[in-house]
Structure formats: C-alpha cells, structure tokens
Amino acid sequence: MxxxxxxxxxxxxxxxxxxxxxxxxxxxxxxxxxxxxxxxxxxxxxxxxxxxxxxxxxxxxxxxxxxxxxxxxxxxxxxxxxxxxxxxxxxxxxxxxxxxxxxxxxxxxxxxxxxxxxxxxxxxxxxxxxxxxxxxxxxxxxxxLPEQPLALPLPADPRLLRLCRAFIAAPDARANLDDWADRAGMSRRSLTRHFRQDTGLTLEQWRQQACVFAALPRLIDGDRVTSVALDLGYDSPAAFTTMFRRMLGQTPRAYARR
Missing domain, CATH: 2.60.120.280 (Regulatory protein AraC)
Structure with a gap:
C-alpha cells in the first residue's frame, strides 16, 4: 500500500x-x-x-x-x-x-x-x-525561511570521506583532531582547511551534528538520555544535553516527549 x-x-x-x-x-x-x-x-x-x-x-x-x-x-x-x-x-x-x-x-x-x-x-x-x-x-x-544546523554533508576527499563514514557508523565525541589527522595522512592545519572547504563546517561542528543524528532515533525509541550520552562518548549527560540544546533549541528529554 x-x-x-x-x-x-x-x-x-x-x-x-x-x-x-x-x-x-x-x-x-x-x-x-x-x-x-x-x-x-x-x-x-x-x-x-x-x-x-x-x-x-x-x-x-x-x-x-x-x-x-x-x-x-x-x-x-x-x-x-x-x-x-x-x-x-x-x-x-x-x-x-x-x-x-x-x-x-x-x-x-x-x-x-x-x-x-x-x-x-x-x-x-x-x-x-x-x-x-x-x-x-x-x-x-x-x-x-532560516537555515538550521541539521545537515551532515560529506567531504569529497576520499581520505576524509572514509573517516566520516567510520564516525557515522560508530560516533565517539572523544575523537580528537590529531588522531584524524594521523589517519588521514595530513597535518592538523591541512585537515581542518580541507574539511571546511569540502563540507562548510568545522570538524567539531560536523561531529556534533553526527552525534545528534545518532542520538535522535534512540531518543525517539525511548532510550534513557544517560545511556545515549555515554554511548556517544560524552563525559556526562549534562555535557550531551548542553550540545543537544545548542543544536536543536531544547533538551533531549523535551525533544523525546514531543
């Protein structure tokens, strides 16, 4: 049907x-x-x-x-x-x-x-x-209509694309820039420049948005905020809630209730 x-x-x-x-x-x-x-x-x-x-x-x-x-x-x-x-x-x-x-x-x-x-x-x-x-x-x-930060653009550079797809599969807020630079075979400066040119976002902005993408289906399904936050690598539910409110204008609990 x-x-x-x-x-x-x-x-x-x-x-x-x-x-x-x-x-x-x-x-x-x-x-x-x-x-x-x-x-x-x-x-x-x-x-x-x-x-x-x-x-x-x-x-x-x-x-x-x-x-x-x-x-x-x-x-x-x-x-x-x-x-x-x-x-x-x-x-x-x-x-x-x-x-x-x-x-x-x-x-x-x-x-x-x-x-x-x-x-x-x-x-x-x-x-x-x-x-x-x-x-x-x-x-x-x-x-x-105003644009909202709910996009997850993918870079064209195959080295960065590989890293992004791996992050989407297993998001981890603790990932650091030096690790990404080493895995991409780039300097920190080169990685940040290429990433912003390809996606229009900083690497930190992109990773935060990827974490929101990973969190929303779980929150909709009723998972506890604490479990979602810790699974995504945040040090505490409060740190995750701060990021989530900045991105979507409301707390994870308020969003899940809606």
Whole structure:
C-alpha cells in the first residue's frame, strides 16, 4: 500500500502543470522511500514525526517544525525514524530563485499554514483567486525561511570521506583532531582547511551534528538520555544535553516527549 502511494505521488508530481503542486502522505515508522528525483524543487515538511534524507552529498534530518529544501534533480532517499505526517510543496524551477543545494530550514507558522492549505486545495481547487494567492505567498515566503544546523554533508576527499563514514557508523565525541589527522595522512592545519572547504563546517561542528543524528532515533525509541550520552562518548549527560540544546533549541528529554 505504501509503495502504491509513493508511485501515485511520483506520477502526480510529474503531471503537475501549475507553478506549485502540493501533496501530503502519512507514513508509519520504518518506511524507506528509495532513491528518486523530481523535476521540481521540493520543500519537504513533517507536520509530526522525524525523518532523514540521504543524497550523495550527505544526510539531513528533518524534525517537526522544520523542512528540507531539495533542488530539482537532486537524487534522494527518505527514511522515517518514526510515524511521519509528511507534507510537501513542489515548485517549478522557473518560479523560484532559491537554493541550489539541500538544506534544512526552520518553518514559520505562516509557511506551515500555507503548506497545509496548499495540500488541501489540491483536492478541492477553487475558481476564485484564493488558490493563486496561496501559491504566490508560498513562493514569496519560502526564500525567507532560516537555515538550521541539521545537515551532515560529506567531504569529497576520499581520505576524509572514509573517516566520516567510520564516525557515522560508530560516533565517539572523544575523537580528537590529531588522531584524524594521523589517519588521514595530513597535518592538523591541512585537515581542518580541507574539511571546511569540502563540507562548510568545522570538524567539531560536523561531529556534533553526527552525534545528534545518532542520538535522535534512540531518543525517539525511548532510550534513557544517560545511556545515549555515554554511548556517544560524552563525559556526562549534562555535557550531551548542553550540545543537544545548542543544536536543536531544547533538551533531549523535551525533544523525546514531543
């Protein structure tokens, strides 16, 4: 049934004619949408639940109150970390001067409401100006959404890529720069310069975000904050909580309750 819904959505998006097309689907936890692409830009929003999106360039995590911008032609796959109520807006490329790379965005109440209305109007189009005004306002408001630090871009350098993939498989907050430099066969200065050029992040920022990626599925499943923090190599739950609040604006316990 889920696979049929995905196929139906793909056909509807491809057949859409207007500048904005919207679609909404609810998915159970654990559903994986295989790699695919759209000819339109996509603003992917989860009304509830948490999902991750993977591309060749990296990974992005999309919690509630956030959205992911995917430029037209970007090949991506989607994994539902929990039950997800997904709502997406697909924008014709010639209608939007926005971003040419994926990025996580903070949703405003206005854009959230517009996305919900855009999905509703697809099932009940009107003859009046309202549908057109909703689409126009979406096109005006999407570029104003603030970027959020929930991306995990991957470096192009094969030495750094190998280290990053190993860290994703076994995150450890205690990993140090000298160890990474030795394993990459680089100096500390060269490693930090290449890493920032490739990812746009410092190594420390990247590792913190990788730890958040590793923690969220466990917190959603009900694991204790203390267990998650210690397994990720943090000296104490308080140190982990400080990092988590800085990244997501709330404590791990508050996030898990939501």
């Amino acid at each position: 889920v696979q049929t819904t995905i196929s139906d959505n793909m056909r509807a998006i491809a057949a859409a004619q207007g500048p904005v097309f919207a679609a909404g689907t609810d998915y159970p936890a654990g559903v994986a949408i295989p790699a695919h692409r759209h000819d339109r830009h996509q603003l992917l929003h989860a009304l509830s639940g948490v999902l991750t999106v993977a591309t060749e360039a990296g990974r992005w995590i999309v919690p509630p109150e956030h959205a992911l911008w995917l430029p037209a032609g970007c090949v991506h796959s989607v994994d539902m970390l929990s039950a997800v109520r997904m709502r997406s807006v697909y924008v014709r490329p010639d209608e939007a001067a926005t971003w040419d790379t994926p990025r996580v965005l903070g949703m405003t109440p206005l854009v959230r409401a517009l996305v919900v209305e855009a999905v509703a109007m697809m099932g009940h189009p009107s003859e009046g100006p309202r549908d057109h005004l909703i689409a126009e306002l979406l096109l005006a408001e999407i570029p104003r």
